[in-house]
Amino acid sequence: MPTKPKRPCRYGGCPNLTDSKTGYCEEHRSLMQRHYEHFARGYNQHERYGGSWKKIRDRYISAHPLCEMCLGLGRATVATLVHHVKPLSDGGTNDESNLKSLCVSCHEKIHKRKKPS
Numbered sequence: 001m002p003t004k005p006k007r008p009c010r011y012g013g014c015p016n017l018t019d020s021k022t023g024y025c026e027e028h029r030s031l032m033q034r035h036y037e038h039f040a041r042g043y044n045q046h047e048r049y050g051g052s053w054k055k056i057r058d059r060y061i062s063a064h065p066l067c068e069m070c071l072g073l074g075r076a077t078v079a080t081l082v083h084h085v086k087p088l089s090d091g092g093t094n095d096e097s098n099l100k101s102l103c104v105s106c107h108e109k110i111h112k113r114k115k116p117s
């Protein structure tokens with residue numbers, strides 16, 4: 001029985017041979033695993049950020065349960081989302097002064113009005 005051909009480790013400059021599916025020798029396999037975990041942690045930080053916006057939004061909407069635009073027109077409509085008065089992409093923040101509770105139809109109106117014609 002011929003033994004499986006060994007290939008050089010994929011890690012640049014490593015003299016070891018390996019028959020592992022990963023292409024790395026034993027030594028570098030664990031190194032690459034650590035790299036991968038480091039990378040995965042980066043994603044979790046992103047999730048944490050997303051989680052905090054959800055918290056801010058939930059807190060804001062429970063303090064302002066009615067659509068603020070409808071209220072201005074003397075109507076009471078349950079707000080279903082929190083709108084950024086100044087979009088985050090435009091330098092806006094998650095600060096309460098930049099937030100508005102809106103119902104879906106008012107939210108659509110605001111965004112349509114802002115669209116360049």
Ligand SMILES: [Zn+2]
Pocket residue numbers: 009010011014015016024025026027028
């Ligand atoms: Zn190696």
Ligand SMILES: [Zn+2]
Pocket residue numbers: 067068069070077102103104105106107
């Ligand atoms: Zn509304």
Ligand SMILES: [Zn+2]
Pocket residue numbers: 082083084107111
């Ligand atoms: Zn919006």
